[in-house]
Amino acid sequence: METKINVLSESEHEVEVSLDYSEIKNEIDEAYxxxxxSISLPGFRKGHVPLPMLKKIYGEVIEFRASEDIANxxxxxxVEKENLEPISxxxxxDIDFKIGSKLNFKVKYEVKPAIEVKDYKNLEVEKPIFKxxxxxxxxxxxxxxxxxxxxxxxxxxxxxxxxxxxxxQRLDEKDNPxxxxxxxxxxxxxxxxxxxxxxxxxxxxxxxxxxxxxxFVDDHMHGEEVHHEEFNYSAEIKKIExxxxxxxxxxxxxxxxxxxxxxxxxxxxxxxxNFEDYYTKQSEDIYLNSLxxxxxxxxxFKVPNGYVDVLEKQMLENEKRNAQMYKMPNFDEAKVREQIxxxxxxxxxWQVILSNIAEAENLKVTDEELxxxxxxxxxxxxxxxxxxVKYYKDSQKSEALLEEKVINFLKENNPPKEIDPSEMNxxxxxxxxxxx
Numbered sequence: 001m002e003t004k005i006n007v008l009s010e011s012e013h014e015v016e017v018s019l020d021y022s023e024i025k026n027e028i029d030e031a032y033x034x035x036x037x038s039i040s041l042p043g044f045r046k047g048h049v050p051l052p053m054l055k056k057i058y059g060e061v062i063e064f065r066a067s068e069d070i071a072n073x074x075x076x077x078x079v080e081k082e083n084l085e086p087i088s089x090x091x092x093x094d095i096d097f098k099i100g101s102k103l104n105f106k107v108k109y110e111v112k113p114a115i116e117v118k119d120y121k122n123l124e125v126e127k128p129i130f131k132x133x134x135x136x137x138x139x140x141x142x143x144x145x146x147x148x149x150x151x152x153x154x155x156x157x158x159x160x161x162x163x164x165x166x167x168x169q170r171l172d173e174k175d176n177p178x179x180x181x182x183x184x185x186x187x188x189x190x191x192x193x194x195x196x197x198x199x200x201x202x203x204x205x206x207x208x209x210x211x212x213x214x215x216f217v218d219d220h221m222h223g224e225e226v227h228h229e230e231f232n233y234s235a236e237i238k239k240i241e242x243x244x245x246x247x248x249x250x251x252x253x254x255x256x257x258x259x260x261x262x263x264x265x266x267x268x269x270x271x272x273x274n275f276e277d278y279y280t281k282q283s284e285d286i287y288l289n290s291l292x293x294x295x296x297x298x299x300x301f302k303v304p305n306g307y308v309d310v311l312e313k314q315m316l317e318n319e320k321r322n323a324q325m326y327k328m329p330n331f332d333e334a335k336v337r338e339q340i341x342x343x344x345x346x347x348x349x350w351q352v353i354l355s356n357i358a359e360a361e362n363l364k365v366t367d368e369e370l371x372x373x374x375x376x377x378x379x380x381x382x383x384x385x386x387x388x389v390k391y392y393k394d395s396q397k398s399e400a401l402l403e404e405k406v407i408n409f410l411k412e413n414n415p416p417k418e419i420d421p422s423e424m425n426x427x428x429x430x431x432x433x434x435x436x
Contacts, residue, residue, distance in 0.1 A: 003078055006106075011113040011304040014093065015078055017071070019103045024070050031066035060099065067097040071105040087112055088306030110304040112352045119298040120357060120410065127287035127416035128424050130279035137271050144256055146191070151241035156207045160190045160200045165239035171213075171232040191243065203237070211236045287416045288407070295410070296349050303348045312337065312344035354406050361409060365401045373401070 001023055006014040021028075036054055040046040044053075054062075071092060079086065086109035096104040151163060166188060170181035190200040198214035206212055216231040246252055250262050261267040316337055323331040358364070367389075374388035392398060 001074070003082075005082070005084075008108065010115075011110055011302070013084075013109060013111055015075060015084070015107045015109070017074060017078070017103075017105055017107075019070075019074070021099075021101050021103070024067075024103055027070045027073070028063055028066055031062055031069070035062050063099050064097060067095060067103055067105075068092065070103065071095055071107070074105075075107045084109070085111055088304065088310045110306045112307075112355050113301065113304070114359075115299065115301050115352065115356050117295075117299055117353055117356045117360060120295045120353075121413040123291065123294055123414045125287060125291045125294065125414055125416050126419050126424055127283055127290075128421040129283060129418050130421055132272050132275040132279065136275055137268055140271050140275075141268060145245050146243065148246040148252075148256065150244045150246070152244055154240045154242045157190070157203050157205060157237075157240055159204070161243045162190050163241045163243055164188050164190065164203060164237055165241075166235040166237055169234045169236075171234055173232075175232070175234075177234075185238065189243075199235070203235070206237055208237055208240055288411075291410060291414055291416075292350060295353060296346060299349075299353055301349075301352070303345060303352060307351075308341075308344050308348045311347050312341055315340045315344055354403055357409070358402055358406050361406075363402065363405045363409060365398045365405070369401065370398065373397070 002018040004016040006016055008014050032051060032054060035058070036049060036051070037047045039049055039054065039058065041049050041053065041057070044050070075090060078084065088110040090107050090109040092105065093108045094104075094106040096102070154162065157164065164187070166186050168183045168186050170178045172178055188195060188199060190203065196214055196216060199212075202212040202214050211234055213232065213234050216233065218227075218229045218231065248264055253261055253264060253267050257267050257270055261270050316333070319336050319340065320331065320333075322328075370389050370392050371385065374385040374392065377383070377388055378385045
């Protein structure tokens with residue numbers, strides 16, 4: 001077998017292969033055996049047609065069909081032997097097969113282009129530092145306690161610690177009921193901060209059977225103008241329930257804290273720690289996204305279309321699985337594809353940049369590092385290190401570890417500039433105003 005790698009462009013290569021018929025004879029024979037199982041002729045049962053007769057009648061068709069399969073098989077053998085790295089679906093560009101003589105073929109495939117990555121060190125990247133406020137903890141605590149509250153029926157609303165059930169009727173400008181605009185048995189938590197403030201105010205001191213009114217104002221953009229619309233409602237109280245908070249005991253605190261706290265103060269500290277961990281991750285994510293976006297924007301190049309298609313397909317399949325998992329109706333594949341295309345293009349660019357930074361900075365994942373990862377996982381799972389190392393090499397584990405190395409390198413060479421989140425929001429607002 002003669003093999004030649006042709007470089008067609010910075011992102012497209014071609015494998016050119018020449019094979020003597022004797023080198024593919026075994027595969028051709030296997031193709032005859034496979035086809036023979038499904039072919040019957042007059043006087044012969046399926047699978048029992050003599051090979052000479054099969055070759056005489058169907059030989060040309062069988063061998064030509066087999067030649068494409070052989071070309072595909074040989075291509076992937078070459079990929080493994082030569083450590084080629086196609087990043088999209090290879091295309092059979094040309095095939096020249098002469099029965100009993102030769103098989104020549106060419107396969108085109110895309111590769112990550114070699115580019116000189118610019119401006120990926122010493123960048124100024126802002127990182128917002130969020131601080132936990134006492135009111136954040138109190139609001140979260142209040143929400144948790146309310147989830148464990150009980151309700152007692154009452155005749156009168158004395159404060160906001162009540163839940164009411166009402167029939168709502170929309171009214172026109174003259175306070176007449178609008179036909180078809182009535183909702184019955186609507187439950188409203190008067191202590192919910194999202195509730196229209198007029199509702200708890202106007203419902204105060206009301207009793208079952210009494211009514212109160214409120215307005216809902218909707219201001220929205222209609223073209224370039226603000227459209228103002230008022231909705232008037234009358235609410236008839238059908239039921240009043242007093243919200244009774246749970247008794248704060250050691251047993252209750254252990255329950256809501258998953259046995260991590262015994263006192264309410266300890267639980268508040270746990271909530272505060274949860275907020276801090278969440279804010280820390282948010283800060284890190286914002287910083288890293290900003291850093292990677294800057295590097296991608298600093299390097300303009302043509303990304304291989306086939307590679308974008310592959311990533312788009314993967315992302316689309318993930319969206320389909322999520323839609324099925326969460327039972328989302330009316331999944332619009334065309335719309336979702338349009339939405340994820342820019343993400344696929346960004347990811348394709350980042351992966352090309354990543355591999356070129358790794359090459360420039362001599363960042364690699366060694367066999368020793370794979371063995372170390374396998375050792376850690378083997379201790380947790382009981383799977384042998386040898387099996388795990390083989391799995392890592394066959395899967396994309398090495399690529400994930402390399403990406404982690406590159407990202408750590410970029411973080412070390414682009415330390416963040418810590419800022420107050422309000423400053424970041426102010427800059428974004430100013431940038432938006434300039435754009436408009």
